[in-house]
Amino acid sequence: MHSFDMFFLYRCRRSTMPFSPSVVAYPQLPAGLAELSRTISWLPAEEAEKYIIDPRDRFTGKSVPVFLPRSTSEVSDLVTACHLNGIRIVPYGGGTGVVAGQLVFHAENTIVVSLEKMNAVRQISKADSVVVVEAGCILADVQAAAEAVDMLFPLSMASEGSSMIGGNLATNCGGIQVLRYGNARDLCLGIEAVLPDGSILNELTPLRKNNTGYDLRHLMIGSEGTLGIITAASLSLKPADKHTLTAFCAVSSPARAVDLLSRLRSALGDSINAFELMCDFGFTVLERHFPQERFPLEKSSDWYVLLEVGGTDDLEARFHNLLEHLFEVGLVADAVVAASEAQRAALWRLRESMPEANRLSGAVCNSDTSVPLSQIQDFVDRTYQAIADIDPALTINCYGHVGDGNIHFNVFPPPDRDKQHIILHDQELLDSIRTVINQTTMACKGSISAEHGIGRLKRIDLERFGDPVKLALFRTLKTALDPKGIMNPGALISDSGTAS
Numbered sequence: 001m002h003s004f005d006m007f008f009l010y011r012c013r014r015s016t017m018p019f020s021p022s023v024v025a026y027p028q029l030p031a032g033l034a035e036l037s038r039t040i041s042w043l044p045a046e047e048a049e050k051y052i053i054d055p056r057d058r059f060t061g062k063s064v065p066v067f068l069p070r071s072t073s074e075v076s077d078l079v080t081a082c083h084l085n086g087i088r089i090v091p092y093g094g095g096t097g098v099v100a101g102q103l104v105f106h107a108e109n110t111i112v113v114s115l116e117k118m119n120a121v122r123q124i125s126k127a128d129s130v131v132v133v134e135a136g137c138i139l140a141d142v143q144a145a146a147e148a149v150d151m152l153f154p155l156s157m158a159s160e161g162s163s164m165i166g167g168n169l170a171t172n173c174g175g176i177q178v179l180r181y182g183n184a185r186d187l188c189l190g191i192e193a194v195l196p197d198g199s200i201l202n203e204l205t206p207l208r209k210n211n212t213g214y215d216l217r218h219l220m221i222g223s224e225g226t227l228g229i230i231t232a233a234s235l236s237l238k239p240a241d242k243h244t245l246t247a248f249c250a251v252s253s254p255a256r257a258v259d260l261l262s263r264l265r266s267a268l269g270d271s272i273n274a275f276e277l278m279c280d281f282g283f284t285v286l287e288r289h290f291p292q293e294r295f296p297l298e299k300s301s302d303w304y305v306l307l308e309v310g311g312t313d314d315l316e317a318r319f320h321n322l323l324e325h326l327f328e329v330g331l332v333a334d335a336v337v338a339a340s341e342a343q344r345a346a347l348w349r350l351r352e353s354m355p356e357a358n359r360l361s362g363a364v365c366n367s368d369t370s371v372p373l374s375q376i377q378d379f380v381d382r383t384y385q386a387i388a389d390i391d392p393a394l395t396i397n398c399y400g401h402v403g404d405g406n407i408h409f410n411v412f413p414p415p416d417r418d419k420q421h422i423i424l425h426d427q428e429l430l431d432s433i434r435t436v437i438n439q440t441t442m443a444c445k446g447s448i449s450a451e452h453g454i455g456r457l458k459r460i461d462l463e464r465f466g467d468p469v470k471l472a473l474f475r476t477l478k479t480a481l482d483p484k485g486i487m488n489p490g491a492l493i494s495d496s497g498t499a500s
């Protein structure tokens with residue numbers, strides 16, 4: 001799948017943002033872990049700086065000792081010791097999470113547990129269409145393992161060269177092929193996890209049917225490290241498509257993009273892998289930092305769709321007939337279809353380089369909304385207007401996995417101010433932007449977090465916009481499973497038994 005070297009940078013880049021702690025004294029290893037530190041690999045806080053980086057350069061976490069277990073039993077020993085001694089644990093995968101769930105904000109009596117050394121593919125079975133992998137397997141490596149047996153693991157996104165399966169499941173991530181294959185949750189058959197008391201939940205089943213009570217796998221998926229540490233997972237593999245077609249189309253509006261999707265669905269059924277919307281301004285942002293990428297159409301348009309369909313031998317003819325018809329009825333103004341794997345990769349690079357181009361251009365807000373498809377145009381219109389009402393000089397790169405109703409608003413400061421200035425001196429502006437996006441989301445019956453999760457960044461928004469009954473149940477579950485509040489305190493749930 002799409003794997004770009006630059007995304008490996010997310011693991012090693014040093015932040016230059018203003019909140020770097022003025023390093024006075026690094027926290028020491030919590031006393032209760034002295035014995036285990038002789039058998040399990042670990043890094044002292046002063047050597048653990050790569051674990052404090054936010055992939056979007058908005059803040060810096062705090063350095064704490066990092067444990068690097070190599071097996072589920074080592075994870076279990078660690079968590080047991082933390083449970084007994086009230087030591088806080090922040091689980092860590094590839095560090096690409098964009099809501100700060102993996103970053104330590106309160107360093108006292110806290111460790112990071114990184115799963116990066118647990119990266120084995122334990123088993124792969126073409127007959128069962130299942131791969132069993134450890135939590136530290138990089139997503140692109142799981143895709144490659146599937147490809148090696150002529151199968152497909154369809155979870156795919158721009159961070160796939162760094163993000164890890166444990167993190168993917170803990171955040172229930174989405175990406176570009178949710179439309180056809182579902183999100184991480186839909187691709188997971190079973191889970192192995194270490195619970196907050198150190199016990200090991202072994203639900204690593206390859207079964208598609210297993211009606212034996214509560215499905216605890218689903219409780220762990222999307223729990224963002226607050227209910228335990230995922231150590232392994234059994235994942236569903238899919239047949240690989242014989243043919244794939246990738247097209248880049250100009251459309252006049254988000255509503256026309258939704259119309260295009262509906263027509264594609266009627267004509268081609270379930271074969272649409274990806275359907276990404278991009279606004280024209282995004283290409284100005286992209287060109288600034290990736291001038292080598294070529295805009296594929298002759299004329300610009302207000303909006304574009306990057307779409308991919310997969311299927312059998314007759315796909316190409318059916319797709320081209322359809323495209324011709326869409327030109328005739330004026331739904332598509334212009335289009336290119338990739339004629340080679342290199343062209344396909346080039347088209348995908350346009351979309352997948354957008355998050356990095358946003359970061360380099362100093363975006364101060366990156367929203368993650370989903371709304372019903374019927375509300376997309378209304379949501380986009382209302383949100384552009386609400387942001388312009390705050391300050392007409394704010395600029396917006398709007399794109400998203402629109403086939404799933406998932407839109408990202410990336411907002412840039414006015415030309416006379418940069419990101420650093422705004423973070424330091426204008427939190428009010430940041431709050432206003434976030435608030436209006438959340439308000440238009442709610443007005444359009446959407447979700448304030450489509451695929452990134454809540455982490456530490458959106459906790460307040462969840463409190464404000466979440467259903468109180470649901471939040472109360474979250475706390476009941478959290479207290480029942482983690483009475484000492486050691487697992488990722490401060491993430492997802494605001495006041496749940498935070499270990500001291």
Ligand SMILES: Cc1cc2nc3c(=O)[nH]c(=O)nc-3n(C[C@H](O)[C@H](O)[C@H](O)COP(=O)(O)OP(=O)(O)OC[C@H]3O[C@@H](n4cnc5c(N)ncnc54)[C@H](O)[C@@H]3O)c2cc1C
Binds near residue numbers: 010097173
């Ligand atoms: C360029 C870029 C593009 C992105 N594109 C997308 C996209 O298209 N769709 C999307 O959904 N997301 C996207 N993301 C966000 C991110 O990649 C995903 O959230 C990803 O699933 C995080 O995985 P990770 O291994 O990096 O987790 P981390 O960042 O290490 O951790 C994320 C959260 O999971 C917890 N966690 C990590 N490992 C475990 C474990 N083993 N057990 C329990 N908890 C754990 C952490 O404590 C934290 O709360 C993107 C990020 C970047 C930087």
